[in-house]
Structures are given as structure tokens and as C-alpha cells.
Amino acid sequence: MTSAAFLCLFALAILGYVWNRQAATAIRAGGARLHSLEGFHGFYALLTVLVPVLLVMLLWLVLQGQVVDSLLRSGIAGHLEGRSAGEVQLILAEIKSISRGMVFGTPEPWKIDAAERYLALTARAQTLLLVVVVVLSLVLVVLGRSKVSAEFRARHGVERIVSGLMIACSVVAIVVTLGIVASLLFETLRFFERVPVTEFLFGTNWEPQIPLREDQVAAEGAFGWIPVMLGTLVITVIALVVAVPVGLMTAIYLNEFAPRKFRAVAKPFLEILAGVPTVVYGFFAILVVAPAMRAFAASLGVDVSPNIALAAGSVMGIMLIPFISSFADDALSAVPQSLRDGALGLGATRAEMMLDVLFPAAIPGIVGGVLLAVSRAIGETMIVVMAAGLIAKMTINPLDSVTTVTVQIVTLLIGDTSFDNPKTLAAFALGMMLFVLTLMINVLALRIVRKYREAYD
Amino acid sequence: MTDLTARDTLFSGAGSSRAKRRNRKQVILQGLGLAAISFAALMLFILIASLIVTGHKAFVQTHVTIEVHVDPEAIPVEGLPRGGFRDVLLASLQKQFPEVSGRSELRSLQNILSNGAQFQLRDMIEANPALIGRTVTLKVPVSDPFDQLAKGLVKRETPEAQRRVNDREIAWFDALDAAGMISKPINWGLITNADSRFPELAGLKGALVGSFWALLVCFLISFPLGIGAAIYLEEFAPKNRLSDLIEVNINNLAAVPSVVFGLLALAVFIGWFGMPRSAPIVGGMTLALMTMPTIIIATRAALKAVPPSIREAALGVGASRHQVVFGHVLPLAMPGILTGTIIGLAQALGETAPLLLIGMNAFITSAPSSPFDSATALPTQIFIWADSPERGFVSRTSAAILVLLTFLVTMNAIAIYLRSRFERKW
Incomplete structure (x- = not known):
């Protein structure tokens, strides 16, 4: 039914285009001088039909579910009295699955009635949508046709609509940011209603297991994020220890010493390394790196944890090598040629020119790149989800197993999630911290990079 | 004094040692750069190589070709799509190994075949009920342990207790292989099947x-x-x-x-x-x-x-x-x-x-x-x-x-x- 509505809309919009275009052609054939080309008259009709009706349809589709739900709920209000929100959700889900023909056991008759009512309501909403779409489009087509005249400024109209659409597209970026902030903030505030802020920020114990049932014996959940953050730092530091020297050396060599042909081969190969999906790096960590490290440690007689932090961290470091090297390469290339020439002219070797002149001059750009790599490492998810541990410990031992913010977010949210549970909400609180932290680092890094670029321009 | 000697060396031709030092520094820097790139290249190589080494075996799948007599007793036309497809398959396997008897032995014999074999037979017969009563040739995947055995991932040298297939099962499998019933065609199931709990049936x-x-x-x-x-x-x-x-x-x-x-x-x-x-x-x-x-x-x-x-x-x-x-x-x-x-x-x-x-x-x-x-x-x-x-x-x-x-x-x-x-x- 929805697709029928879409089809009707598109058909009517095209009809409007053809109709207006023909009308404009007829006027021109009559000897009058048109303000706008015939095509613009057509497009004017097309856009004035398409844009508002599509908006109405999207709004309708978003709201329809809610409205039907509330009608359904009011229909069976008697049966829902005195039940918790979770139970009501379950009942509604059951009614919907009955309406789809998936009946398990013998549901109460009132549920079957409700399922039929649900089907009827949905069908009625869909029919109504089709009627609304057709009527609205027809009205707009006729309205558009009535505007066609020699003096009508169809091109201006079209351009105004297109400009409006483009501004709307640009504003989406702001809307997404606001959406992220709002959703994180909303759920985080609900989390802090249950768990005090101070406990979250300064607690040194992270045990998000909470009793699922009232009668279950389990420890009270503990939500102190310090050990989780500590684990994130351990892995980030390991990653940087691998990535920064290798990335910088690669950039220095490619920028100054590599023959042109070598550079032409090495650059795309670094791009391949950058294009490998993180889930592949994660599998690489558990398939090759972690077993190799365990075997090596065992041959030295050292006992290490199976989810050794060193494995996840160093694989993340490999992932960051192309990232750092391309930033450093850009920063080195941005140093003006005159500085290179000056140093070489004074008799410096190329190594001295690189280490004593170019590198110091490029430091701000390199620092910006490293900062972006830090934010990447903190926010990186798949490698650590697959290769790092789950239990939060207060340790900075790279041979131990640690957990990270992103690992906790994913493990808390995989599986069944309901939004009235501190476990789920804790993930949003962690997400909020992650977002704020990476945002601050990114803003700082971008500012450093930009400021430095301007200095030489 | 040391100052003086230093100045002396600079002017007395021994300055070339300083030039050497400066050049050595450049060589070291270049070496480090090459080492860094080689490290990255090596890691990419190990990554791809390890994926190919472990992954190429999944592009073939061990199959067993068996002659199945579709017994009308076990699979009546009116009973479709239900029926004793499992039993029919087992009976045809048992023909190869007449000496096998007893419930537990039969069950382990049956485990050679993938769990999907019975469904493959069912779909085949459902599409063409006229096959009931006749003998059909069926090519079905073997279950995962035997697939691993055929690909050499389960080593025959490992002690029996640590192996996923015991000696008797290996003997059965070798007998099937000797009879020419085992084949390793390209594993199209990897892209034509959806996910499954059984590795031999799982696809993308x-x-x-x-x-x-x-x-x-x-x-x-x-x-x-x-x-x-x-x-x-x-x-x-x-x-x-x-x-x-x-x-x-x-x-x-x-x-x-x-x-x-x-x-x-x-x-x-x-x-x-x-x-x-x-x-x-x-x-x-x-x-x-x-x-x-x-x-x-x-x-x-x-x-x-x-x-x-x-x-x-x-x-x-x-x-x-x-x-x-x-x-x-x-x-x-x-x-x-x-x-x-x-x-x-x-x-x-x-x-x-x-x-x-x-x-x-x-x-x-x-x-x-x-x-x-x-x-x-x-x-x-x-x-x-x-x-x-x-x-x-x-x-x-x-x-x-x-x-x-x-x-x-x-x-x-x-x-x-x-x-x-x-x-x-x-």
C-alpha cells in the first residue's frame, strides 16, 4: 500500500511536469515570449508536487506506528491495567506477531481480537495515506498548472526550491550532531538517575552484572569507569608505541629519500593497509598475533593472559601506521621548499636537513596527526572487541588482559536490550564519555593542523 | 688540549672521519626508514598470507557420493514432506559397511554425513515424488570433523583421545575414499547458502x-x-x-x-x-x-x-x-x-x-x-x-x-x- 502511494505520487508528479511543459510550449507557440524556458515550468510542477507530499508521507510513516499503537492500547486498556511498561511492551509485541500469523500456544481471545483490530487499524491507516497522497498531489498539480503564464517566473521558483533543498541537506550534518548529543545525553541522564555521577566518574570498580530477576542472588552492579578508561589508555599507548615510530620513519623515508618509483609503489600499498576493515584486523589479532605472543611468552616461561593487551594494542598500532604516515608526509611536504634549499645550501646532509630543519618545522602538523590517531585508537571498536578482554581491572600491565570503553559498550548492548535497565544505560554513559573525549581531541588536533598550515601560506 | 686536537683533525685531512660520521647518520636514518616500511609490508604480507593459508581450504568442501535407495516403506508419498530421510540415508551408508551394527555405532556412522544431507534428499524428493522407490545418486557434504580430516586439519598422528574422529571413523572414511565416493568440489555453498550452526553448511x-x-x-x-x-x-x-x-x-x-x-x-x-x-x-x-x-x-x-x-x-x-x-x-x-x-x-x-x-x-x-x-x-x-x-x-x-x-x-x-x-x- 505504501509503495502504491509512492507510485501514485511519482506518476502524478511526472504528469504535472508534462502538463505544465505542454502548457508553456502552447503559450510560446501562440507567439508570446516566455519568462522561463518550458522545462522550468515542468520542473516547477514536479518539485511543488514531489517535495511537500514526500514530506507528508515521511512524517506519516514515522507517526503511523505510534498512533496505531496508542489506539491499540486504548482499545485494550482494561487488560493492561496495573502492568509494568515492560509487560505492556511484551503484550503489544505478542499481539503484533499474532497479527502476522505467528501464533504460539493458545493466546487469550482478547489478544486475538486485538490482533485483528491492529490489522484493521493498519490497513485503514494505509488506505488513508493513499487517499491523502492522491488528493494532495492532484490539488498541487492543478495549482501548478494554473500558474503557467508567459510572465510566470518558473525558473526563479525552481531555483528557490532547489536552494532550499540543498540547505536542508547541509543542515542534516547539524541535525546528526544534535541527534548524537541528544540521544546520548538523554540516556546518560537516565543512567545518572540510577547511579550517582560521582560513583561513575571516580569509582574504581566496573561490574555491570545486575540481577535480572527480583529473586536472583547476584552482586549489585558497580559502575566506576576508571578501570575501563585505564584499559583504553593501556591499549592506546601500546598502539601508539607501535604506530608513531614506524609511521614517522615511513613518512620521513618516503618524503625525502625514496626514489620516485619506490614511492609510487609504497603509497598505494599503505592505502591498502588503511583500507582493510577493522574486523579483519581483529581476526588477525586472534588468529595470528595473540597465539604467537602467547607461544613466545611460554617459551620464556612467562605466564600471560589469553586476551593479552599487547596483541590488541599492537594490531591497532599496525592499523594506525598508514594514518600517521600520511599525516606526517603531508606535514613534511607543507614545509616550504626554501627551508630545504637553505639547509642544503649551508652544507647539511639530507639527514641533517630532515632531522634538524624539516622535522622541527613540521612538528605541529605531526602532533595534530598523532592526536587524531589517539582519538581513532580510543574510539576503535572491532579489534578490541575481538582481541581484548571483558573484565575491567585496575592494571597497566600490557601482558594482562584489559577491557576498553568500546568493548564495554558493545558487550552491554549486544543481545536483548531494554531501555529501562542500568546496564543498557551505562553503555550510553560510556558512549557519552567517548564522544566528549574524542570530540575534544579532534577539535584540538584540527585546530593545531589548521593553525600550522596558515603559518606558511 | 682536546679542543686543540679537534681543531687539528678538522684541518688535517682527518676531517673525513667527521664526514663519515655525518654520512653514517644519514645511512642509519635511511635504514630506519626502509625498516619501517618493510615492517608495515611484512605485516600486510602476514595478514594476507595467514588469511589465504587458513581460508583457501574453505573454498572446497568434502562431499560423499552415495547411492540412496528411496524406500517407499520409510518415505510414503502421502507422508511428504515428512518421512524417514535420515534412516534411508543411514541404510544406504550401511550397505557399504555391513559389519556395522548396534545403535551407538550406527549413530557414529551416520555422523559422517552432514546434518543437511537429509534436507537435501527431502527437497529432491519433494520436487519429484516419482523418485520414491527408485535409487538415486546423491552428493552430500560430509560433516565438519570429516571435512577437517580430509583437508588434513585433523592430523592422523595425534593420539586418538585428542582427536575429534576416532580410529574406527577414520577407517570408515578411508574405505569410502578408497571406493571413490569422496570428492572435493568447489564449495559453491559458501555463497549460495545462508548461515548455519553447522560449518559445512554455513554460507554467506x-x-x-x-x-x-x-x-x-x-x-x-x-x-x-x-x-x-x-x-x-x-x-x-x-x-x-x-x-x-x-x-x-x-x-x-x-x-x-x-x-x-x-x-x-x-x-x-x-x-x-x-x-x-x-x-x-x-x-x-x-x-x-x-x-x-x-x-x-x-x-x-x-x-x-x-x-x-x-x-x-x-x-x-x-x-x-x-x-x-x-x-x-x-x-x-x-x-x-x-x-x-x-x-x-x-x-x-x-x-x-x-x-x-x-x-x-x-x-x-x-x-x-x-x-x-x-x-x-x-x-x-x-x-x-x-x-x-x-x-x-x-x-x-x-x-x-x-x-x-x-x-x-x-x-x-x-x-x-x-x-x-x-x-x-x-
Whole structure:
């Protein structure tokens, strides 16, 4: 039914285009001088039909579910009295699955009635949508046709609509940011209603297991994020220890010493390394790196944890090598040629020119790149989800197993999630911290990079 | 005194030792640079090599060809699609090994065949009930332990107690092999089957279709939005607070961790809008939000590369600013825009974390038929298989990664081709 509505809309919009275009052609054939080309008259009709009706349809589709739900709920209000929100959700889900023909056991008759009512309501909403779409489009087509005249400024109209659409597209970026902030903030505030802020920020114990049932014996959940953050730092530091020297050396060599042909081969190969999906790096960590490290440690007689932090961290470091090297390469290339020439002219070797002149001059750009790599490492998810541990410990031992913010977010949210549970909400609180932290680092890094670029321009 | 000798050496030809030192420093720096690149190259080589070494075995699948007498007693026509397909298969295996008897022995004999064998027979007979009473030749996968044995992943030298197949089972398998009933054809099941608990039956069809729907949704949303935003910002936007704000937002969105987009999708699309969990449409919408900044940045670069003379010429002959952009600048920038879009979509194809949060890691044994059905995607399927304890999934995971990498390489190659073929240097 929805697709029928879409089809009707598109058909009517095209009809409007053809109709207006023909009308404009007829006027021109009559000897009058048109303000706008015939095509613009057509497009004017097309856009004035398409844009508002599509908006109405999207709004309708978003709201329809809610409205039907509330009608359904009011229909069976008697049966829902005195039940918790979770139970009501379950009942509604059951009614919907009955309406789809998936009946398990013998549901109460009132549920079957409700399922039929649900089907009827949905069908009625869909029919109504089709009627609304057709009527609205027809009205707009006729309205558009009535505007066609020699003096009508169809091109201006079209351009105004297109400009409006483009501004709307640009504003989406702001809307997404606001959406992220709002959703994180909303759920985080609900989390802090249950768990005090101070406990979250300064607690040194992270045990998000909470009793699922009232009668279950389990420890009270503990939500102190310090050990989780500590684990994130351990892995980030390991990653940087691998990535920064290798990335910088690669950039220095490619920028100054590599023959042109070598550079032409090495650059795309670094791009391949950058294009490998993180889930592949994660599998690489558990398939090759972690077993190799365990075997090596065992041959030295050292006992290490199976989810050794060193494995996840160093694989993340490999992932960051192309990232750092391309930033450093850009920063080195941005140093003006005159500085290179000056140093070489004074008799410096190329190594001295690189280490004593170019590198110091490029430091701000390199620092910006490293900062972006830090934010990447903190926010990186798949490698650590697959290769790092789950239990939060207060340790900075790279041979131990640690957990990270992103690992906790994913493990808390995989599986069944309901939004009235501190476990789920804790993930949003962690997400909020992650977002704020990476945002601050990114803003700082971008500012450093930009400021430095301007200095030489 | 030392000062004096130092000065002496500088002038007395021994200065060449200092030159040597300076040159050595340069050699060391170059060596370090080469070592760094070699390290990165070595890591990439080990990564690919380990995937190929473990993954290539999943591209073939051990099958056993058996003659099955479809006993009308066990499978009556009127009983279809139910019937004793398992027993019929066992009876035909037993013909090979008349000496096998007893319940537990029979059961372990039956375990040679994959659990999917009975369903393959059922589908075959259901499609053609006339086969009942006749003898059909059936080629079915063997179960995972025997597949591993045939591929040499289960070593015969390991003590029996630590092996997944015991000596008797190996003897049976060797007998089948000697009878010429074992074959190792190309494993098309890897792309024509959906997911399964049994490694020998598990395939990527569901994941491929799921990824296709998600990418389609992602493209349909991010491409028009990204181009619209980029054209406005590059060609029309006045320098004011709003356009500055938009620009800062786009740059920041490009650097927000992907898992945060997953949280957004979970809270907004699933929590507030009540969209279905695990559905490619939600996955595609999430990926679209992440791909949009990439497309905007690429489009702006492509628009910037079109020389101002084109714009001036078009304006000079009386085109409006919109006509200039849509009639001249945009078509010239299109190759660059498409290149950026394909690269953005390739990134989206490999993205995993946000899809995990919206539940695209469910266990689903059929391919989705629309973007609203539950599905997995290629990277989440890799994650699921990597997490599975069965040995057979290790090589399947590597094989799935190779499939994913093939797609990524193809997409990037198309992008590079487009860039070299159509992009004009001004």
C-alpha cells in the first residue's frame, strides 16, 4: 500500500511536469515570449508536487506506528491495567506477531481480537495515506498548472526550491550532531538517575552484572569507569608505541629519500593497509598475533593472559601506521621548499636537513596527526572487541588482559536490550564519555593542523 | 688540549672521519626508514598470507557420493514432506559397511554425513515424488570433523583421545575414499547458502544480500544528501555563522567513532522511531550518516577542481548561477564525485561496530527478501563466525574475509579506473 502511494505520487508528479511543459510550449507557440524556458515550468510542477507530499508521507510513516499503537492500547486498556511498561511492551509485541500469523500456544481471545483490530487499524491507516497522497498531489498539480503564464517566473521558483533543498541537506550534518548529543545525553541522564555521577566518574570498580530477576542472588552492579578508561589508555599507548615510530620513519623515508618509483609503489600499498576493515584486523589479532605472543611468552616461561593487551594494542598500532604516515608526509611536504634549499645550501646532509630543519618545522602538523590517531585508537571498536578482554581491572600491565570503553559498550548492548535497565544505560554513559573525549581531541588536533598550515601560506 | 686536537683533525685531512660520521647518520636514518616500511609490508604480507593459508581450504568442501535407495516403506508419498530421510540415508551408508551394527555405532556412522544431507534428499524428493522407490545418486557434504580430516586439519598422528574422529571413523572414511565416493568440489555453498550452526553448511548468502540492501539504502540516502550539501557549501553558501557551523560539524562527524553512530541508531531509529531491529534499512541509514561526510568532502574537492573559467564563461553567456552549477560544473565534477562515493561506500561495506549495536549480528538462516527483514552483513557475519567455537568456522571466517576484501579491492579498482579514465586535468 505504501509503495502504491509512492507510485501514485511519482506518476502524478511526472504528469504535472508534462502538463505544465505542454502548457508553456502552447503559450510560446501562440507567439508570446516566455519568462522561463518550458522545462522550468515542468520542473516547477514536479518539485511543488514531489517535495511537500514526500514530506507528508515521511512524517506519516514515522507517526503511523505510534498512533496505531496508542489506539491499540486504548482499545485494550482494561487488560493492561496495573502492568509494568515492560509487560505492556511484551503484550503489544505478542499481539503484533499474532497479527502476522505467528501464533504460539493458545493466546487469550482478547489478544486475538486485538490482533485483528491492529490489522484493521493498519490497513485503514494505509488506505488513508493513499487517499491523502492522491488528493494532495492532484490539488498541487492543478495549482501548478494554473500558474503557467508567459510572465510566470518558473525558473526563479525552481531555483528557490532547489536552494532550499540543498540547505536542508547541509543542515542534516547539524541535525546528526544534535541527534548524537541528544540521544546520548538523554540516556546518560537516565543512567545518572540510577547511579550517582560521582560513583561513575571516580569509582574504581566496573561490574555491570545486575540481577535480572527480583529473586536472583547476584552482586549489585558497580559502575566506576576508571578501570575501563585505564584499559583504553593501556591499549592506546601500546598502539601508539607501535604506530608513531614506524609511521614517522615511513613518512620521513618516503618524503625525502625514496626514489620516485619506490614511492609510487609504497603509497598505494599503505592505502591498502588503511583500507582493510577493522574486523579483519581483529581476526588477525586472534588468529595470528595473540597465539604467537602467547607461544613466545611460554617459551620464556612467562605466564600471560589469553586476551593479552599487547596483541590488541599492537594490531591497532599496525592499523594506525598508514594514518600517521600520511599525516606526517603531508606535514613534511607543507614545509616550504626554501627551508630545504637553505639547509642544503649551508652544507647539511639530507639527514641533517630532515632531522634538524624539516622535522622541527613540521612538528605541529605531526602532533595534530598523532592526536587524531589517539582519538581513532580510543574510539576503535572491532579489534578490541575481538582481541581484548571483558573484565575491567585496575592494571597497566600490557601482558594482562584489559577491557576498553568500546568493548564495554558493545558487550552491554549486544543481545536483548531494554531501555529501562542500568546496564543498557551505562553503555550510553560510556558512549557519552567517548564522544566528549574524542570530540575534544579532534577539535584540538584540527585546530593545531589548521593553525600550522596558515603559518606558511 | 682536546679542543686543540679537534681543531687539528678538522684541518688535517682527518676531517673525513667527521664526514663519515655525518654520512653514517644519514645511512642509519635511511635504514630506519626502509625498516619501517618493510615492517608495515611484512605485516600486510602476514595478514594476507595467514588469511589465504587458513581460508583457501574453505573454498572446497568434502562431499560423499552415495547411492540412496528411496524406500517407499520409510518415505510414503502421502507422508511428504515428512518421512524417514535420515534412516534411508543411514541404510544406504550401511550397505557399504555391513559389519556395522548396534545403535551407538550406527549413530557414529551416520555422523559422517552432514546434518543437511537429509534436507537435501527431502527437497529432491519433494520436487519429484516419482523418485520414491527408485535409487538415486546423491552428493552430500560430509560433516565438519570429516571435512577437517580430509583437508588434513585433523592430523592422523595425534593420539586418538585428542582427536575429534576416532580410529574406527577414520577407517570408515578411508574405505569410502578408497571406493571413490569422496570428492572435493568447489564449495559453491559458501555463497549460495545462508548461515548455519553447522560449518559445512554455513554460507554467506544472507550476509551478501544483507550487505547489498544496507549499501543500497546507504547510497540512496547519502549520495543526494552529500552532493546537495557539498554544492550548497561550495557554490552558494554565504560566509556566515551558519555555514561555518555546518562546516565544523561535517569535519567533526567524519572523526566521530563509529560505535557512537551505532548508539545514535539504537536510541533514535530503533528506540524512538520504533524501526525493526537487525534490519538492513536501519543499518543502511546508520552507514549513510557515516558516509555522508566522506561524500561531502570528496564532492567539494571535485567541485573546487573545476576551473573558474568554466563558470565565468557560462555566466557570461547569460546562465543563472543554478544553470552554471547544474549544467556545467556538476557534470564536469561527476567523475571525482563518483570516485569519492565509491570509496565512501567501500568504507561503509567494511564497517562493523554500528551494525553490531543495531542487532545485525543475529543468527538468521535465510537470506532477507527486503530491507525490512532481519539480516546480517558481511563484516558482522565475519564477527559471528570468528566467535564460533567450531574448528570449521576458522577457515570459513578467513574465506569470508577474502570475499569481503575482494569486494573492497574491486570497488577501489573501479574508483581508480573512473578517476584515471574520466577525470580531466585542467
